[in-house]
Amino acid sequence: VPGLLMPIGGAEDKLYSRTILTHFVNICGGNNANIVVIPSASSFPYEVMQKYHALFKNLGVHEVNNLHIPDRQTASESSNLKLLKDATGIFMTGGDQLRLMSLIGGTALGDAIRSQFTNGVHIGGTSAGASIMSRHMIAFGRSGAIPSQRMVQMASGLGLTDFIIDQHFTQRNRLGRLLTAVALNPGLTGIGIDEDTALLIAADGSQTVLGSGKVTLVDSQSLSYSDLYAARRHNPFTLQGVDVRVMTAIA
Amino acid sequence: VPGLLMPIGGAEDKLYSRTILTHFVNICGGNNANIVVIPSASSFPYEVMQKYHALFKNLGVHEVNNLHIPDRQTASESSNLKLLKDATGIFMTGGDQLRLMSLIGGTALGDAIRSQFTNGVHIGGTSAGASIMSRHMIAFGRSGAIPSQRMVQMASGLGLTDFIIDQHFTQRNRLGRLLTAVALNPGLTGIGIDEDTALLIAADGSQTVLGSGKVTLVDSQSLSYSDLYAARRHNPFTLQGVDVRVMTAIA
Numbered sequence: 001v002p003g004l005l006m007p008i009g010g011a012e013d014k015l016y017s018r019t020i021l022t023h024f025v026n027i028c029g030g031n032n033a034n035i036v037v038i039p040s041a042s043s044f045p046y047e048v049m050q051k052y053h054a055l056f057k058n059l060g061v062h063e064v065n066n067l068h069i070p071d072r073q074t075a076s077e078s079s080n081l082k083l084l085k086d087a088t089g090i091f092m093t094g095g096d097q098l099r100l101m102s103l104i105g106g107t108a109l110g111d112a113i114r115s116q117f118t119n120g121v122h123i124g125g126t127s128a129g130a131s132i133m134s135r136h137m138i139a140f141g142r143s144g145a146i147p148s149q150r151m152v153q154m155a156s157g158l159g160l161t162d163f164i165i166d167q168h169f170t171q172r173n174r175l176g177r178l179l180t181a182v183a184l185n186p187g188l189t190g191i192g193i194d195e196d197t198a199l200l201i202a203a204d205g206s207q208t209v210l211g212s213g214k215v216t217l218v219d220s221q222s223l224s225y226s227d228l229y230a231a232r233r234h235n236p237f238t239l240q241g242v243d244v245r246v247m248t249a250i251a
Numbered sequence: 252v253p254g255l256l257m258p259i260g261g262a263e264d265k266l267y268s269r270t271i272l273t274h275f276v277n278i279c280g281g282n283n284a285n286i287v288v289i290p291s292a293s294s295f296p297y298e299v300m301q302k303y304h305a306l307f308k309n310l311g312v313h314e315v316n317n318l319h320i321p322d323r324q325t326a327s328e329s330s331n332l333k334l335l336k337d338a339t340g341i342f343m344t345g346g347d348q349l350r351l352m353s354l355i356g357g358t359a360l361g362d363a364i365r366s367q368f369t370n371g372v373h374i375g376g377t378s379a380g381a382s383i384m385s386r387h388m389i390a391f392g393r394s395g396a397i398p399s400q401r402m403v404q405m406a407s408g409l410g411l412t413d414f415i416i417d418q419h420f421t422q423r424n425r426l427g428r429l430l431t432a433v434a435l436n437p438g439l440t441g442i443g444i445d446e447d448t449a450l451l452i453a454a455d456g457s458q459t460v461l462g463s464g465k466v467t468l469v470d471s472q473s474l475s476y477s478d479l480y481a482a483r484r485h486n487p488f489t490l491q492g493v494d495v496r497v498m499t500a501i502a
Binding site: 071072073098101102105107136153155184185186187188220223224225226227230 | 322323324347349350352353356357358361387390401404405406407434435436437438439471472474475476477478479480481
C-alpha cells in the first residue's frame, strides 16, 4: 500500500499548536519516526534544513536526516539513496518547485522518492514541496481569481498524485491559475491549499483537512465546455462545468 | 501488447508515393483495416474528414469511419465509443492539439482511445494529432533554435507515450521550444518530427523513421545542469547534458 500524501499550503504553524507537523510526525511513527528532510527547493537550503531538523527533533522524532541536493550529480549518489531506504517519512520544504525538479527530476533520487512512496513511506511537503507532488505540476503563474490564457505554466512534477496541487491559495489569490491549470489538463482535479492548512490524502482517495485554513477543490471531471485553445495572448476564455468545493478541518 | 504509435510531422505526402499513409494502412491490416478518422483538432473538421476518408479508401481500406467530436457531450456517446471497438487503427488529423484535448480530455472517448491502444489498436496522427499522443504535451510555443523561459506552454495530452512529440520541426524552427520542454520535464525525451516524416514507435521502444525528412531526438536522461527555474520572463537559461540525435529513414 502506498504511503499517505500530505501537501501543506505553506506557512504551517511552527511555534504554537504545530497541529500539521505533529500529525505528520504521528503518521510517520511518532518517536520512532525516521524523517528525511529535503530542503533543496529553497534558495537558503541550509537555514531551512536546520529549522525543520530542530522542529522534528523538538516533536520527539528519534532520527531526522538532512538531504540537501545541490546538483543533479548528488541526486544519483548511492549514499543519498540509502538515506531514503530506512525513512518512514520524507519531508520537502518550500522554495521553488521548478528548482527542485531541475535538481531531481529524472534522477535516481526522484525515482527513489516515487518508489518509496509506493512502498508505504509517507510524503509531506509545504508550499513548493506540496506542488511538486503532482504529475502535472504548476511551475509558476499569475495571481487573480479569473482564469485567462497563459496565467499558469505547467511542468512535470514527481508524479505522486494526479491532483494538481497549488498552495498559499487564498493568501495569494490563486483561484484563476488553478482554473486555468485544469483547463490545460481536462479531467484532472486541482487542489488549492491555504497557508497553515494541509490535506491528508490516503491511497484509497479519502481526504482529511488539517490546520486553520481551507482547501479548495477545482474538479474538472464534469467539465462541459472549454475554449481555452481559442484564447490568444493573455485573454480570458469560457470554462463551464468545473465543480468548485471548499473544505475545512472538522471542528 | 499495445499497438504501434505513429506520429507524423504534418504535411505528409498525399498525392504521389504516399509512403507514410500507406505504411499506416499496412500495419492496420491493409485492405482489411478498419480505420477511424478523428478530425476534431481542425477548425475545418468536415473538409479534413472527407479528405482522409477518400485517401484511406483510395489506399484500399475496406472500412473507414468518420468520428467528429464537436463538443464534450458527443465524446461520451456510446455510439461513438462503439465505433472504436472494431477499429484496427485510429487516425487523428492536424489542427490544434489543445482544441482536441479540450473536447476529449478526461472523457469516455479519451479513455477509450487509451485503452484501445493498450489492447493493440494502432494510433496514427499528423501535426496536432501527433503532439496529442504525449502525456506531457506541447500546447503551443514560439519559434527559434535557442531555448528560453516561457518559450513553450505544456498541457496534458492523451498519455499514449512519455515522449514529448513536436512536429513541423525543421520547417517551423522548433528546436528551442523542444529543448525548453525537456527542461520543464527533466528526464523525458523530446521528439521533433519534420514534415512528410513519421516515427513508428513499437511497444518495446524500437523506432523506425519513415518519409522524406528527419526526426530529432532531444534526450534529457543525461541532463547534468538546468537553471530554467532562475530565468525570469523570456530570458535564456543554461542547459547542459541534453543529448541531441538526428535520424532519417534507412535508404
